[in-house]
Amino acid sequence: MRDLPVVLWLVAALVVALAHTWIPAPRWLLIHLTLLGAVTHSILVWSRWFTDTLLRTSTDRTLQNRRLSLLDLGVLTVLVGVVGGWWPVTLVGGAAVLAAVACHGASLQQALRSSLAPRFGIVVRFYLAAAALLPVGIVIGVLLARTQTDPWHERLLVAHAAVNLLGWIGFTVTGTLITLWPTMLRTRMADDAERVAARVLPVMLLGTAVTLAGALAGLPRVSAVGLATYLAGLLLLAPGFVRVARQRPPSTFPAVSALGALCWLAGSLVALVVAFATTESWAVAGGRFTWFTPFLAAGFGAQILLGALSYLIPVALGGGPRSVAAATNVLGRAGIFRATVLNGSLLACVLPVPPAVRVACSGLALLVLASFLPLLALAIRSSLAVRRTPADPVAGRGQGTGTVAPTPVTGPPPGTALALGLVTVLVATVGGIVADGELAAAGPSAAAGVVATGETTVVEVEAHDMRFTPATIEVPAGDRLVIDLTNTDASEVHDLVLDDGTDSGRLAPGESARVEVAVVGRDVAGWCSVIGHRQMGMTLRIVAVGATAETGESTEPGGTEPGGTKDNAGPGAGAHHGPAGAGGSAGAGGSTGQPAPLDPHAVPGTGFVARDPVLPPLTGETVHRHTFHIRDAQVEVAPGVTQTLWTYDGTAPGPVLHGRVGDTFVVTLVNDGTIGHSIDFHAGSLAPDRPMRTIAPGARLTYRFTARRAGIWMYHCSTMPMAAHIANGLFGAVVIEPDGLAPVDRSFLLVQSELYLGAEGGPVDIDKVNAEAPDLVVFNGYADQYDHDPLRVDVGERVRIWALDAGPNRSSAFHVVGGQFDTAYAEGDYLLRRGTGGSQTLGLLPSQGGFVELEFPEAGHYPFVSHVMVDAERGAHGVVEVTQPGR
Template sequence: MLALVLVVIGHQWVPQARWLMVHMVTLGLITTSIMIWGQHVAEALLKTRLAEETRGRQLARLRLLTVGVMLTIAGMLPEWPWLVVLGALAVSAALLWYAAALGAQIRAALAPRFAATVRTYVAAACLLPVGAVLGAVMAFSPGEPWQGRLLLAHQVVNVLGFVGLTVTGTLLTLWPTVLRTRLPADAAQRASGGLLGMLIAVLLAVAGALTGSTLIGCAALLGYLGSFAAVAITLVRVAVQSARQEHRVPPALFPILSIAAGMGWFVVATTGLLTMWWRSADAQMVSSLVAADVQQLTVPFVAGFLLQVLFGAMSHLLPVTLGGGPRATSAGLAVMSRGAVLRVVAYNLVVALFVLAEAGTAGSGALFSALTLGTAEVSGFGSLSRVILSLLGLAVLLAFVVLMVLAVRENRRHRGAVPVSLKPPTSQPPAPAVEQLAPRLERRALTGALLGLGSVLGATALGGSLDRAQGSLPSSAGAGAGTTTAVSPTGKTTTIAVSMAEMRFVPDLLEVPVGNTLVIELSNDDPHDVHDLVLATGASSGRLQPGASTVLDGGVVTHDLEGWCSIVGHRAMGMTLTVVATGASPGATEGDAAHGNDSGADELARVPADMTAAPGSGYTTRDARLPAPSGTPQRLTLQVTEVAAEIAPGVTLDAMTYDGTVVGPVLRSELGARLTVDLVNNGSMGHSLDLHAGRVAPDPVMRTIPPGERLEYSITTDHAGIWLYHCSTMPMSVHLAAGMIGALVVPPPELATADREYVLVQSEHYLVPAGAAGSDSAMHEGALPVSPAKIAAERPDLTVFNGHATQYVHAPLEARVGERVRLWVLAAGPSRGISFHVVGGVFDTVFKEGAYLLRPEDGSGSGAQALDLAAAQGGFVELVFDEPGTYTAVNHSFVEMERGARALIRVTA
């Protein structure tokens, strides 16, 4: 918990902070708590309290789990997949050990009444190793659609399976205890059937995720919600029964409110998952799309459900477990419930505002305004507002830690005290009756609710004022820029059909009477490419596959605003539209901040990289050797994937790749051979392939294919050389700069033997700096997207060989004195050429673009110092090293060399 607090405070400076915070809650807090309290509850229900000598084994399990969690985190942050596997094995072993121990306790129990709950613990514990295996496989980046399928299955089995089943099973006994009432045996029996239904539904949902089946997944989630409802009905009846009873000592309030609120968010989040999955029914790569969208459910699942149920349960279990007598227990429970209504109301309002702001629909916007009593709108929920509300929510969570310490102190102070009811009568007046206590409790609850609401409203108002003062809001958050005129909604709706195709919106000018609600019927009529529409207000359609359509609620139009496609490079290609508010007052237009990030970072600023540092520990140096002949004819597969790829020390590109690497694999074909490439698009947008070495009509084989499709591309390699292959989907410069390039080598006839042959492919890369406009559009956390603005301005950040700036500086190419070394060189671009030179060497052979410019057998004794290649040109040079030493191959356009176009050649005797 302490580590989580530190990460939350410093998340801006922590790599993969979102992943880390989520897993510190789920793997760290939740899993550890389940092992501790599951053991405690099992012993209480089965009435098989274990001897003290067994506690050592329980502690060993907890230590094994903690080591596993630490290894998993340590492996994920620097991307060491084998360390993640080791951590997953440790976590799995701890949970299976825990499940086996509970199973042994069930067998030893004599006619246990609540064995179904403990069996649920066993089944749920066996699910976590399944989730751990799925997570470990994902660490190896298997590519789409499997990466998305595995992620969705991982989320379902861990959250709905391991946690959902454990929490629901626990509530069957914990909930009546918290409410100081009893659960009838027949009700417990009926509810246990719901637990079995939830387990079966989880297994079916995992199958739906792995097979990409929307029908199976949605049917399973419906079954899951129905099964949970069977349990929830029992829990609600217990609550009603408790409310009708007379309690001399009222139940502790915070555990009741916190657990109930948490389970409410559980239903909301699960329903949201079902809705997302159903809406993806017509999309390709269903599971991958749902897995990406599920990030929107992180706040309700983690903050709304997991933390509230955990803290609510612990607020009851800690004082009870500490013991010390009824007086000590009551004192501890009272401390843990201090400010209960205030804390629960404030925290849940904070969570709700974040969830509604993320939803981005007109309905969520209206509810956002209602929850803030009309004092705030989603459009005014800027970065400072989010920070202040986050701090308020964190303060509520930290209050639990403080109260926990105070509760332990109170427990110690009252240990062994005689309860009031057992003391002899005195002349003191009797304790107030239940009827007298009720009005007092109601007044306290009302006061707490008002204080909780007031704290959130105050934080929202303060954040909104600071956002406006800092100019970090679009003018839609208040009056238009340069005007103070308010716009009243007319209550009317303007509906406009908009088509997306060929990098254009049609129509691209939407006229809407000011005050009307804009509804856009959006369709992607592009036969190959994925598109979306984002409005400057934040409303977004989400990505639409070819042929898909949706309805986008643009909200009430109060001023002119812009819309665009957020797929990388599409906006730069002119895929924008304008909404004109007819009848608006002059100057009522959107502010500049609506076009991107508020930080003010310059998009054209250079992204720094340490050119002396070694590649990251998770980076594998590319083998630069020319592949051996593959025979004729040859058939191979290129898989398009989108990954986070290191291209310089500390610099990660949000990359589009062939086979998972910036600069795809080096292909080799022999002269006159038949080469067939099967292109498989496992990415999230349209991609294609252009093999420069072939003579073929572009229309059928170079067409853009949408995600999930494949095509066959056959050529005959009739001409020698080193040929470029690349993605030809527009904007090509963006796709090439994102890594979709590679080399195809076709050696010329009767090529002389060389002792060593290496291939160096030069590419340049243009990155959006962290914090600049567009930096948040990256598909992978911590990665930097391609900058179309830098491409247009011709301002590359890095120029590299084979996809990384320093790999051959720290792992030099090898040669020996007297050996003939052939260096194949390709200037892949997208825009820069190369003047290739080896410092300390002289080329006696130069082959450029299919022809020899220099050969040793010419007898002229001539030599060459550089091979000059424009973008998309290639060739090779040969040289022999006479002395041992370290030689440097560079782009002699030194500005490119200083950006990373450099490789060392270590020559030994």
């Protein structure tokens, strides 16, 4: 079955949607599994089928299967290459996809040439235009995987998406619906359809080309002109489509889905024209386009795919009109209801609704899309069952190929199904509002007993660079207040929370939301709840003009001053990282709930294994390539204590890099987290503006540096507030060995850091960070772990212990109880070399590192600690277990 790979791609997309928390780059995978996998495979199958049907040609099934196999293998290779960060693999996969599509286009061109005066040649020309555009999109996509620095990354991203969505998919869908739309409705095609289509094709081509040029040039308004031109081309077809629909209104799932998909395409184009035309900043325009992409993928791409397949697969299954009708009837079950729920849910997600509503409605949309898979299985079974059942002698007369016979209507009438679908979406929306309102109910009323005036004050507010603009809003007491909030930052996530519990929900770059206060009767305080943003001054004050003294004061949780607080972690904090820090964003909300249960006498469970403290050995590589995925992860940091950490590749500290002076490191950073993050390698010397910038969720960058000096170097997230990002797990070590470093028997690495525990299972407590009051000080991310699983060496072995103080705030005084260091190295130079001298402690400030060497004279248990003793008692403690050789 040629459509089986489509089912597999859709199943894979469903798995990613359900398990997105544990899968890297889930958004990217969802879009590409659906569009590059399922939709592209279907285009190769069905555009050829339509070509053969319209031109009365035939195709070599063996060659077609080879093209499809090459395509699917190429798509799979692209997915593996991009997610794994292996650009050569991505290049090979892209080349395979390009070759498959090029061969497909060549076969269509050959069919068109061999057909004598084809009546529907314009449809095939749409397919040829699409096949010519996809290779452009593929090349841009492969370059995009290689180019991680702005402004080119953002430009290529929009160019890639525009060419593939509007060109490859848009042209194919438009050309197909010229004939498929009236066929779905079982009515005649408009008389002027071919003539109009011939005028539309060059207009759409021009629009695509201008959009592409604007994207590559970084000119949003040029792209807006291109998008408007493309839309104008589509609108030329609209009168004919409407005339056909008036003859027989859409009432089946395939037809309603096709109509819904076209509405999403046209509506998205209108919104994008406005979004691009109203900004000169490509970062803002790119963010807006990125925000729309999932809706185009689901509302347009996925919906037209499932609608078309619901009509075409029964035809492909064959078996005569009875068999086709049976399969069509199954795939069309509850069609109006399903289409209404899908489109209503997606529309709700587009609107400025609370986060809980988006979760509920997106879940509904996913459920509707996923329902196609079991219905397809039932349709195939039904088709086969009908084939095995002898036909009624009269009803079966004339069985054969032809158009699909009308199928009996199942389920409620269309009007009832439409109403049920709308009610379902409404119930999900209300449920989300109620769930979201439980938090709002915890805050004091903003009305404060003031009588409503019936007037409304509307204010536009921008969230940008750790500030709300304007930061003060004056509202006549008793007015209703509407705040249209837009996140105009290029990479940070923000929100707005008011002290009455009203919450905008998290806004990605370019997103907007509406925050409403029914009656403003007192001063109201607002702030960004992303970790650290409020402390950096991201606060807002609503002043009730004319309120009485008794009702005019704002209140905030914890009794802080109206308008929020601002402490030492202001915009200038961490100024030595200026350009990187300037793009800061922080975590997914502060810790709430019960504090993490910290028991100093607790022990890990049975089978506990400490993080491997052995320094990874050097390899022969001189160019080290790595991909770091930033993930939010539930991590145990002490016995019975779990925190949500921000991690590089799921661990804190992150992966250890080990090399020599002169080695080059190429690190691809992929942000699979929920907020903006970054990375700063102290081991490299380069301008921080581009490689250390904050990247938004779903984005990636490539950081390339050459290690020119020896030492143990820290790397960390430099997004503001930096202390919070480091304290919550985004740090690690790079060891660059000095030339001529003597070999040793054992080499260990210990990274000291602090933990400021939030609620159990929650993220860092920013107030504790700012107060410099850690709950735990640990080696390699877990309190006292090497007490329970010691470092093991033999008597007389030479031992080197590399140490790094990752901070963010406290110094380290590394000491081995019962041992003496005969060699000490810190910050790129020796403090002590082997001889008669000795050292007892290696002192390190935050971000400093070095190593010590020693030999243990006899068997026993040698504790190692930070000799800042309160920190040793907080968890900076471990044991070296020394045994006689052979034991």
